[in-house]
Amino acid sequence: MRIIIVGSGIGGSGLGALIAKETPHEVYLFERDVILGGRCGSYTKKDDKGRTWKFDIGCHIFSTCDKGPLGEIATRCGKVIDWSYTKDPGPRVNVMGMELSGLAKSPKKQKTKKGKKKKKNMTEYLRTIKIENTWQYDEIPLIDFLNEFYGPKKEAVLKLMYCMNAGVMFGTSPTETSTGEFLRCMADNYQKMSMGYPIGGTGVIPETYCDVIKENGGKVFIGKEGRVKRVIIEDNEVKGIEAGPDNEFFEADMVIANSDIKTTVFKLVGEKYFPKEYLEYIQNLKWGGQVCSVKIGIDTIITKHKMLTYIPKVEKDSNLQQMLANPENIGKIDFGDQGVPEKTALLIVPISNHDPALAPEGCQNIHAVTPTAFGTIIKWSKADEKKWEQACLNTFASLWPDIEDHIVLEEYISTSHLEARFGKEGAGTGIAQSIDQVGKKRPSMISPIKGLYYCSGDAGGWGIGTELPARAALELFEIFKTNNFSNEKIFSNITS
Numbered sequence: 001m002r003i004i005i006v007g008s009g010i011g012g013s014g015l016g017a018l019i020a021k022e023t024p025h026e027v028y029l030f031e032r033d034v035i036l037g038g039r040c041g042s043y044t045k046k047d048d049k050g051r052t053w054k055f056d057i058g059c060h061i062f063s064t065c066d067k068g069p070l071g072e073i074a075t076r077c078g079k080v081i082d083w084s085y086t087k088d089p090g091p092r093v094n095v096m097g098m099e100l101s102g103l104a105k106s107p108k109k110q111k112t113k114k115g116k117k118k119k120k121n122m123t124e125y126l127r128t129i130k131i132e133n134t135w136q137y138d139e140i141p142l143i144d145f146l147n148e149f150y151g152p153k154k155e156a157v158l159k160l161m162y163c164m165n166a167g168v169m170f171g172t173s174p175t176e177t178s179t180g181e182f183l184r185c186m187a188d189n190y191q192k193m194s195m196g197y198p199i200g201g202t203g204v205i206p207e208t209y210c211d212v213i214k215e216n217g218g219k220v221f222i223g224k225e226g227r228v229k230r231v232i233i234e235d236n237e238v239k240g241i242e243a244g245p246d247n248e249f250f251e252a253d254m255v256i257a258n259s260d261i262k263t264t265v266f267k268l269v270g271e272k273y274f275p276k277e278y279l280e281y282i283q284n285l286k287w288g289g290q291v292c293s294v295k296i297g298i299d300t301i302i303t304k305h306k307m308l309t310y311i312p313k314v315e316k317d318s319n320l321q322q323m324l325a326n327p328e329n330i331g332k333i334d335f336g337d338q339g340v341p342e343k344t345a346l347l348i349v350p351i352s353n354h355d356p357a358l359a360p361e362g363c364q365n366i367h368a369v370t371p372t373a374f375g376t377i378i379k380w381s382k383a384d385e386k387k388w389e390q391a392c393l394n395t396f397a398s399l400w401p402d403i404e405d406h407i408v409l410e411e412y413i414s415t416s417h418l419e420a421r422f423g424k425e426g427a428g429t430g431i432a433q434s435i436d437q438v439g440k441k442r443p444s445m446i447s448p449i450k451g452l453y454y455c456s457g458d459a460g461g462w463g464i465g466t467e468l469p470a471r472a473a474l475e476l477f478e479i480f481k482t483n484n485f486s487n488e489k490i491f492s493n494i495t496s
């Protein structure tokens, strides 16, 4: 049978690789961009001196590398991806000059005097909790869990740090972050201790998966040839797609959408093919946080770190100041109302400290991402997008005062650029991992149309960033295998 995949993001290329490697089915993958990998793609650029630099579109750091779902897909397909772990030095967290790096790792051992309670230790908890025991917490907001764990008026800094972690991982506020999803992801990260970055740039991962498709008789169409215009439905069943510059028809037994779930339903397929309640359900799904990203190539070595979470010193009454006063305020920050800050919180990954080949000799390639909205969608104007870029550069300058003198190349991926290229209204990951959208409440990967499935950060799976669609790919592949790739069987299982 022929299986068509729309999009080469981690979900699409990962699932395509598994099908191509482990089954006799023919995989056709369509990607409208010239770069493979969607938000996880990479590209090269030359500077004035003709030297080559490699940049990533979105992604900067991977939670469990070879020990997680991204590595599992590669291994099952007989491929090796080389990873650099975020070790020696490990991750650094700096909040307004306060170093928090050691806090999570080295909790103070409390002397347990007779009759006195031992202090609760989150690190120990995360190192020992079993993933299967986290689902019961899915609908509890993270802030409630932290207040219960530590006591409502205790450990403000630790609470803030875990709330920041959730913001970085999911783009959700502590009032909407699912505790279950938070615990699964943190526990996985703490127990596997293998956070890092792929040698060669993030694009190596989807490119490797696409190689597997091609090496096993499948086809990968990119650019104009890979643009899918429509998914063709007849009698509530998928028939194929129209793609390429001439809208050529490609027949298929299954179509798997890695393209964003809302665009797939409303534009690629069309409203008339879905029940009204389903359309309402899809329309009301909430995206995770919007992001933008700045990458700089500098002609010096400015840091030895492999990852740094940095919140600069900020002016009184600013958004960041409010957030620091009380982590719960993260949920109340409205950048739309208050405008773009002068400086912002950054997750920084100097990618050439993981792989020196990503920058010319003696230079450094530093990537950073910042949230531009939590729990809401903001349509930023061009002028505001420019301000976000400047806010990131200002933040770099407050960390490394003379950095501007060393910038050779600068790449900026704005929220609206992400939206225009990859959809999801500029969300970093996809459908938010919030109390009402994880676990049993996660959108299903099986659509109400026979033969149409979703595989991306929008449906199924769990995990941080790229690991969410990678797990979705592994889960959907298992569903296909269990049902002998029969749409009929899968469809009757969900409708019965």
Ligand SMILES: Cc1cc2nc3c(=O)[nH]c(=O)nc-3n(C[C@H](O)[C@H](O)[C@H](O)COP(=O)(O)OP(=O)(O)OC[C@H]3O[C@@H](n4cnc5c(N)ncnc54)[C@H](O)[C@@H]3O)c2cc1C
Residues within 6 Å of the ligand: 006, 007, 008, 009, 010, 011, 012, 030, 031, 032, 033, 036, 037, 038, 039, 040, 057, 058, 059, 060, 061, 062, 063, 226, 227, 228, 229, 258, 259, 260, 268, 291, 292, 293, 369, 413, 418, 421, 422, 423, 427, 428, 429, 430, 455, 456, 457, 458, 464, 465, 466, 467, 469
């Ligand atoms: C700035 C930024 C920083 C991030 N940092 C991290 C990080 O540090 N760690 C981490 O793990 N994750 C990170 N993420 C998140 C991670 O990159 C994404 O969650 C993940 O890559 C999404 O994968 P996906 O499978 O959902 O598909 P996407 O990457 O969204 O890809 C979908 C693909 O479908 C294609 N497509 C859409 N419509 C069509 C069509 N009609 N025809 C053909 N093709 C189509 C698109 O071009 C795209 O390539 C970051 C994201 C961003 C934006």
